[in-house]
Amino acid sequence: CVRTHPAHLFHFNSFLFDVDIIFARLKEVKAFERYHPNLLQQICFCGFYESLEKGVTLYRQGDIGTSWYAVLTGSLDVKVTETNSHQDAVVICTLGVGTAFGESILDNTPRHATIVTREFSELLRIEQKDFKALWEVSETFPFAKVYCSKKENNNKKRCSDDWLGNDCRTEQEKMDYALNNKRRVIRLIQMWASLHGDTLREDEAAMAFLEEFYVSVSDDTRTMAALKDKLPELERTVKQISEDSKGQQKKHKVLIRQFSTGDERLQKRQPIRNMDELLFKVYCIDHTYTTIRVQVAASVKEVLSAVADKLGSGDALILVKISSAGEKVVLKPNEISVFTTLSVNGRLFACTRDQFDSLTPLPDQEGPSAGTMSTFELMSSKDLAYQMTIHDWDLFNCVHELELLYHTFGRQNFKKTTANLDLFLRRFNEVQFWVVTEICLCSQLSKRVQLLKKFIKIAAHCKEYKNLNSFFAIVLGLSNVAVSRLSLTWEKLPSKFKKIYGEFENLMDPSRNHRAYRLTVAKLDPPIIPFTPLLIKDMTFTHDGNKTYIDGLVNFEKMRMIGNTVRTMRYCRSLPFNPEASLANKNHQDVRNYVRQFNVIDNQRTLSQMSHRLEPRRA
Structure with missing residues (x-):
């Protein structure tokens, strides 16, 4: 359950508090009243609750900061020591409930003041890396520098580290703040359009939004000349996607x-x-x-x-x-x-x-009534694995990341196809049944032993090429009950191959959530063709086991877990598959044709009956 996930719990006086409690406390703070609930929830996920007794120094003037803070209860004194002064620090103002401070962590500048708790206080602390992430993605998070002042001996003391609200800002600061927000939004939209351009072309609502967004930015440049440098790139992005969209609407491919x-x-x-x-x-x-x-x-x-x-x-x-x-x-x-x-x-x-x-x-x-061993037994196991990997990579490379989401949440809810993902998953089943079909259609014991050796060799080469999808498919085919029960065949398999197959089975061990496989993949560099059914399983378990909304708010932790699975696929394809020179230069048209047109029996009952005819059950 999402609520028991460690990322949802925060330390407070050595007790653990649920994110819902933190969220409720934040809503009571005046400074956060105008924040969107989704943003508050993000703050909860990356923030830590702290309770401090009276007289605790949070940090000192001149320190390099590592955290940003918001005051939830209590108050804190802001103390400043004049440069080269031997006098004690002077309290220039007090930070009460709803104030926030510590923005200097954005550029690692020294703290401008010493902060000491005036009374028992509760704070929300956000670490530097999380603060910077929120700063980048949210145009609504008001972390702009503003100033507070207090007259003392006719001299104004400024605390540039603190945020006390929009009322303290100058008009120029408000304009700078708005400009920076708009720049961040433009950058975010351009990244989104670049990443999902192919999908956006097919979405009328997305295209309408992009065109409306461009018009809005154009209007803003009349009052904010500094935005003009962002306009040409945005125009090119929108124009390219729009033209491609219209071109696709006029021309369809027959597949x-x-x-x-x-x-x-x-x-x-x-x-x-x-x-x-x-x-x-x-x-x-x-x-x-x-x-x-x-x-x-x-x-x-x-x-x-x-x-x-x-x-x-x-x-x-x-x-x-x-x-x-x-x-x-x-x-x-x-x-x-x-x-x-x-x-x-x-x-x-x-x-x-x-x-x-x-x-x-x-x-x-x-399916077929005769095997094809006579065709592929003369083909090199390495060549077969290589051509299978090229074909699998073509299929895998066509799968859009969003298809994982459509498949998990239900494509009918999005009215989007998952055709590329479906075909890649079907390829896995096709390879698996190819192994079982060929062995069950081989009537001679000696030939079946040769087939076992051939498939183990092909699996080993697939693993070498980091084609883990076909590797798993072949090994699962060998472990299919119609094959694994052929004891006479397995007994005659040389011990060398038995040992290799045993190692393959250990890698496929599903215990501890496929730990052996995951550790192996973690050591590989891309390009990788992953065991895709496991990716689907991860997405499905995350979706079914966690609510998408909690009290009407988006469950961001669930989205992060799903995002991690999507990023796994992205990492696997982060580098292109470069054919091996020695094999790429060879003309293997016959091998290429063979691996792309497997003709298989996928009826498990039929395969089991064929297996029993080959080797009847022993008494």
Whole structure:
């Protein structure tokens, strides 16, 4: 539960307080009344509660500060010693509830005064690195320097470290503060547009916001000439995204290659976008089919409408996905990207409700009847692993980070496709079933032993290339019950390979949240193709195990945990995959063709039956 996470707890008189208590206390402070609740919650997450007795020196004049403070209860004296003066420090003002001080940590300048508690006081302390982060991202956090003054012996003493509110600011300070805030907002928007430009092109609301934002900045330059230097870059960003968006709306791609078998799969992999179009087969109860053309992100309702138009049917239709094992699932009208979520040998059927029980899988969903060992046994294990890694990297590189979020929170809620992620996940299953299929279709014991050795070698090379997705898929295929139960085959496997396989199993040990795997990945440098199902698991557990909102406020700690998973993917792709020169120069068209067109059996019951025919159960 999020509430038990250590980041939510702060020390206060050696007790632990929940962030909700801190949040409630902050809302009672007058200085924080106008802050947005989300910002207050951020302050709570990175702040520490401190209670100090009377007479405690918080810091001394001339010290280099490390923290910013806000007074929640009590009061503190501000003492200043004149330069070269041998007199005691003089109290020039008192900081009461609602005041804040310590902004000098932004530029590491010395403290301008000594701060001493006047009475028992409670403070909120924010460390330097967290303070700087809040300063950068929030245009509403009022950390601008202002001054307080008090006449003493007709001399004004200034405490430039303290914030007492907008009333103490000069007009120039207010203008400087507003200018800095606007600059930060512009920088934030440009970073956002740069990072998610591809996605923004498909979002009408985002495009409208960018264009409106540009107009607002243009208007501001009339009164703030200092903003003019930001305008050209912002204009280029908005113009580029806008033009690309209009160009995409006029031209759609037909992605036959992404969803069909044959030579189309050999074309260079391109990212699939919401507005891309595809041709796809939807089958009828008599196993005939109609080919429809729809957008990738089309809903089930839109697909059925296209099918009805093609068939000329006035009956109410339902869309059903059927696996090779005969499992049938009726898809809901609001589901989207249903083509890419099919199992390896899954198919889509359209029928009326009274025909549902009569639906049966297609014959070609059963998979191959003969293995391909004669084809790939002559191929080098290293070449096979290399070409698999190139193909997997192309698939992985097409996955947009936001697809992880859409997949976790429900793509129908965003009306966004997760096609690239779906295809990459399906590739994992395809490789896994390829291993099981080839072994179960091999009737000769000696050949099966050779297959075990071949797959262990390929897995080792995938690990060498940091293709952990295919590495896991191959090892999971070898540990599939249809393969692991073949005791006669495993007994004849040389001890050298048994030892290597044992090491692979240790790496895949799921105990302690896959600790062995995570420690291994932490030592790797990018590029890396990670074990993607585990990334999905991390996202799902974080989402299901923590509330998105707490008392109407965004649960930022949950967002941080999800962000960490997204950053893992970003790190893995932070460097490009550079083909190995010795292998890249070779012409391996036959190997390349083979690894991109696996034909597999994905029916576990069928695979188990085949396994028992190879080696019947012993008494």
